[in-house]
Amino acid sequence: MFYSFFIALRYLFTKQKEKFISLSSLISILGIAVGVAALIVVLGVMNGFDKELKAKMLGANPPIVVSIPPAADSSQVIHGLKKIKEVFAIAPFVYGQALIKAKDNAHGIILRGIDWQSEIKVTRISEYLNSESRYPLKEALASGRSHGKPPSIILGKELKRNLGVNLGEEISLISPASRREHRFRVSGVFNCGMYDYDANFAFIGLKQAQDFFALLGPTGIGVKPKSGKDIWETKKAIQRELGFFYSVHTWMDLNKNFLSALKLEKTVMFIILTLIIIVACFNITSGLTMNVLEKTKDIGILKAIGATNLGIKTIFVYQGLITGVLGAGLGLGLGLGLAYLLENYQFIKLPQDIYYLDKIPLNIQKMDVWLILLSAFLITLLATFYPARQAAKLDPVEALRYE
Secondary structure, eight states: OHHHHHHHHHHHHOBTTBOSOOHHHHHHHHHHHHHHHHHHHHHHHHHHHHHHHHHHHHHHSOSEEEEOOTTSOHHHHHHHHHTOTTEEEEEEEEEEEEEEEETTEEEEEEEEEEOHHHHHHHSOGGGGBOTTTHHHHHHHHHHSOBTTBOOEEEEEHHHHHHHTOOTTOEEEEEOTTTOOEEEEEEEEEEOOSOHHHHHHEEEEEHHHHHHHTTOSSOSEEEEEESSGGGHHHHHHHHHHHHOTTSEEEEHHHHTHHHHHHHHHHHHHHHHHHHHHHHHHHHHHHHHHHHHHHHTHHHHHHHHHTTOOHHHHHHHHHHHHHHHHHHHHHHHHHHHHHHHHHHHHHOOOBOOHHHHSSSBOOOOOOHHHHHHHHHHHHHHHHHHHHHHHHHHHTOOHHHHHTTO
């Protein structure tokens, strides 16, 4: 069978009098290269979006949320959570909607009441605050009024811009419970990089939020597991400890539809872009079929001197696979090169209000690259079967009769 490889190379690289790849083979190689490169870049971008959005969601929200019904005793819930060995930290919070007003601007927002010391152990909110915000918040969010001034509020970056306010200025919050107007002082700016969060979220102290919404205790408790890998085990342990009267959700449960859409989008893009490789492989099939017709005499001679049907098949399978490997190799280099340029030079900017991010993120995963290369190899292999089978079926007597 070893002779098959050398004959395949000769057929592929020596067309007529020129030692060059035939136009048909060149088109096939370029088609596969474009398909492989496009798959690598697009899946890398999809993985990058997936990773960035998950990181931002997890940074702004607790990994696990325990919802507390109005009639429940939050102190008992907190005591029960502290007994669970998988739990690393807990942070009570109040969550609700409010109307914010500043000057002539008004917006509906999501208002979260937090305990600063607990919150920074469960989420990464401190990483999302500008440098001017951090110092006063530890005391201001805990104690409310400071030196006779209204209590502090942290606004999302886009929300602050839409309201047209600066640090130190006062805004009004209107409570849906009492419909009274409450004054707050802008003491911090929150910027996680996700437009929906930065344009709609605001944070105040836990006690101020309870007064604002006329609540006796927190509406939920954020929980951080000891390890990110233990999130599902921690959820089960919490549910066992507290019982089914309390709702326990991971951040993935709360964003299930969004994450499912990301996963489906990645799968669809893989299928669509694989069609480029399939089209290129159709060209391999047609090229090999023409090659079989051109080499009828050669096939007849090879069979006459003892070549088996399997040996003849292997010649044309090798010829197609060499084309596929060259195309996949070229596509791998091209795809990784484009990914490097996109990641390091960021010459494509995104509208943040549409894509949540202001630049294209990239995360090339080895498993995806291997899957792409394997898919290209298998599709190429399938494309060689029909012409190779036709070559093996040739009768040497018929092939040489008119020679």
